[in-house]
Amino acid sequence: MSRFRLDAGDLLAIAIGGVLGASARWGITFISTDATTGDWFVSAPNTSLTAGTTITGSESVGAGHAIASASGIPVDTLTVNLVGCLLLGALTLLLIRSTTTSRRLLIGAATGFCGSLTTFSAFAVEVAWLLRAQPVFASRPVGENVRFDRDVPGLALYVVLSIAGGAVAFAVGRILADRFVGSAPNPTIGEPA
Amino acid sequence: MTALAFVVVAAVFTLMRAVLTSGQPVDEIPWRTFTVNISGAFLLGIVVASTWWNNPVVATTAGLGSLTTFSTVAAEAASLLDNGCKGRAMAYVGITVVAGIAAAWFGLSIGEMS
Secondary structure (H helix, E strand, O other): OOOOOOOHHHHHHHHHHHHHHHHHHHHHHHHHOOOOOOOOOEEEEOOOOOOOOEOOOOOEOOOOOOOEEEEOOOHHHHHHHHHHHHHHHHHHHHHHOOOHHHHHHHHHHHHHHHHHHOOOHHHHHHHHHHHHOOOOOOOOHHHOOEEEOOOHHHHHHHHHHHHHHHHHHHHHHHHHHHHHHOOOOOOOOOOOO | OHHHHHHHHHHHHHHHHHHHHOOOOOOOOOHHHHHHHHHHHHHHHHHHHOOOOOOOHHHHHHHHHHHOOOHHHHHHHHHHHHOOOHHHHHHHHHHHHHHHHHHHHHHHHHHHHO
């Protein structure tokens, strides 16, 4: 995202920022997951199915198995992505106006922290997964006999909230940074991020 | 042990992304970021659908989560807009989303075979 040449100190700052960003993302995922299912989706018991029923793409329902259908918006991924876009919007403006001493910290925060706090792969897999409407995560206990509803309105909302929300959050971050930091451009260092 | 692996993997994959995506022109579609994100979505699809990967948190959350990035896409699209490339900004976001979901779908299909 930057045309700066990265030196060893920049890489160290990016690595530290990356670890903090990934840890923060893990923490947000951890606190937002459902304690009973261990995952982000809403899982509700489905009493319309009885033992012995075969669910599409799954094994037949055993007598002792919980039967559930799952749908919902992955709020943890949405949260980290929107917060990361807001932060990065502010940081890109600060980078343009940075001095040499603060530049490394800002690069670590932008490329490292924001880059790793936000994630594209989880977004893509969640959308694909819910579009498929069939159980994956077979290694997890919840994978058994959980039917994934193809919740198209919910999915569309998730995609729109992520993309449009990300753009808005980025713009807001930039405006807020501009307002609070004020204009102190440094033309010798400044470069569009 | 898992915590140490998490830190090391997150650092390594963040650096991989930083090195692979640095220095892209601000007025063209950033194809290297696109490639990193699509590859990461594909690989994450494989890992989460595989039955042989019991505790994938290091590979998924630390590794592929850090390799791919969402905020940079927003920054790059904004940068394209700032440089007067409105069409490219729209195209970049559009193909990233569509190709990412397709790659993830493909990855899930492959992972389920394992």
